[in-house]
Amino acid sequence: MLKILLIEDHTDIQQLLSAVLSPQYQVLTALDGIKGLQVFGEQRPDLIILDLMLPNITGESVLKTIRKTSNVPVLVLTAIQSKTKTVALLKAGANDYLTKPFDIDELLARVQVQLRSTAPISPVENTTLTFDDIRLSLTTHQITVSDHTLTLPKKEFQILQLLLKDPHQVFAKAQLYETVWGEPYQDAENTLNVHLSNLRIKLNALTGHSKYIVSIWGIGVRLV
Template identity: 55%
Template sequence: MNSKILIIEDNEDIQSLLFDVLSNNYLIYKALDGISGINEFKNIQPDLIILDLMLPQINGESVLKVIREQSPVPIIVLTAIQNKSTTVDLLNNGANDYLTKPFDIAELQARIQVQLRNRIQVQNEHLLVYDNIKLNNQTHQVIANKQQIVLSKKEFNLLQIFLSHPHQVFEKSQLFQMVWHEEYFESSDNTLNVHISNLRHKLASATGQNYLISIWGIGLRFI
């Protein structure tokens, strides 16, 4: 599947140029102002963003801040400002790269390829995969049977343990201490059971399978 690129740029000529050049290799989405850009980002979850600084509604620096608070998606900034301190600030605030206008289209294409390649490498480093379940340690996203599952922090941490050690049998006291970082008492059993039940139900709803098996008298195993 082609990578999704979101272009947030208010200059329609530049937008059209980028679309014509990039659409052969990528799925291109466009926004003409900062607010539309943030909404598009939330809707499509792009693989890379090309961001202009001088935007209507809200400026590019504000868009960068909002997106970076929610996602590590690579962002290449386009700017007419050639002030060194401004570009340093952009990189410190979360931009992955920048080009000053006017820019060379071949250079932009090369930088896009580098950022997408780096993104895949980072994703692979942070990815746990078992059967049709994928867990991303960096983004805290869980995909099961191509569906995104929303987990609480404790449910996510439990799944993280199970995916890291599939088929291993865990005692309930082990799981509680690993996730809650507290001493295990009999009363802790109810807390753990509720989270295990929720996790089991969410995975089964997405996949139609029961991955969490109770081993009587011992604990739990992920199969």
């Protein structure tokens, strides 16, 4: 059974989420960030639901610590509705977020999407995709460019994998998002743009230029 770690200091919310998640998942709980990090280190959950407003240490600090060692999906719960703040969370490593108060059915759907995205990729005949001097390993999630190698987070890997499978196609942003995230594109432009930006930055760091992923104005993105 897949394990979900719920780091939430409001006991009523924790009890509610535990009740709705426990029929399908093993739910681990923590009332503060310190305990949450302890449970994370001991249990290695498949998904973390993280409240931002925690006692002792903030949710942002918990997220930062987790990202030093793991790419486990993190779904953030926040009362903050600022776009600037939520974009900053995604840049810091959050995979998704929900603002409070949230709909239980939506939370369950987002949990399913994140857990589905961590499922192993089906075996394929070729384990490496190539384009120009890019090599993407489907088994290690590593990208190699000009003999420099880097391991990519799940979403960035899936975006690049999709682009490499058909390098001459222009992908609409909605098509990219819905294929990778498995959910409607509504209000998701910032999320996709952050991941594309991070991917460009990493390619630039490996090669000294960011020529590979370009935006086609009004259409989408493609490889060059």
